[in-house]
Ligand SMILES: Nc1ncnc2c1ncn2[C@@H]1O[C@H](COP(=O)(O)OP(=O)(O)OP(=O)(O)O)[C@@H](O)[C@H]1O
């Protein structure tokens with residue numbers, strides 16, 4: 001496949017003006033909420049019971065994960081986030097509700113007693129992860145619980161133009177749920193955009209949404225590297241082919257493939273894509289960058305900004321989070337500082353036959 005490109009540019013001062021527009025806008029999020037637990041400790045000996053290290057706990061930390069992390073990224077930038085998902089009827093669920101309050105997240109979550117709260121525990125000693133312990137239930141939420149949740153989503157969307165679906169494959173998102181969300185979109189007197197952070201096994205369910213944000217693996221990209229070298233920021237034909245294929249299959253209006261260290265590629269149609277190379281200056285921890293991307297993009301769209309502007313802001317914000325240790329959310333001043341002090345990024349528009 002041949003693709004031709006031209007360099008495009010943006011004005012940093014326009015991006016700064018766009019950042020000022022983010023605060024105060026509302027985004028509704030539905031998806032899999034989870035609790036990330038970090039146990040930090042020291043290993044001093046091997047257990048006499050089995051050939052495993054004994055970790056003496058020094059410190060414990062809890063962070064919002066999954067759809068909860070998306071909501072946290074929105075409120076950190078001054079946006080309003082209404083969050084809908086399922087919690088278990090356990091202590092982790094209560095803890096999460098407390099964390100929603102701390103972060104100013106509007107809590108539309110439902111506690112289902114039969115399910116545990118999805119919780120991922122990482123045990124870290126001497127800067128190394130020793131083990132991860134997952135508590136989760138893959139069983140489908142009750143019909144009553146789902147009806148109540150979707151009723152709440154419908155009400156919240158009456159005053160909002162953007163719905164983020166944060167699918168971590170924990171049983172909330174399904175074909176029937178996406179059908180209900182599309183019906184809610186049709187019933188609204190105003191425009192409503194549905195944007196999805198997808199799980200590949202649910203692709204058929206997302207047909208006709210406005211935008212999806214898969215990473216390379218989720219988009220089915222084999223390699224982003226060009227076989228002929230190509231140099232610098234150049235992308236493989238595979239990336240363009242995957243984007244065209246997905247857009248054709250899903251009939252989405254737009255598609256954003258996040259490319260890790262290579263930034264992101266926004267397909268504005270199957271024949272036009274814009275590559276935004278990464279803005280990151282240093283990289284410590286890439287976990288949660290995908291949540292930051294969809295959060296900033298969603299908030300930008302809620303502020304009435306163009307999707308390309310939203311992607312540029314999301315790319316700067318992701319560049320900030322990957323440079324922080326631990327999943328801290330980006331504040332408006334961090335985003336402004338990045339736009340002002342990092343070298344301007346070279347975006348390219350591709351026309352794909
Ligand atoms: N190694 C990296 N160097 C620079 N920027 C990065 C790196 N990894 C991620 N990013 C930034 O974060 C964005 C999202 O990253 P990525 O494509 O890895 O998403 P993801 O796999 O969905 O992340 P997550 O781990 O949160 O699921 C990228 O578009 C880029 O802007």
Ligand SMILES: [Mg+2]
Nearest residue numbers: 197215290291
């Ligand atoms: Mg992701």
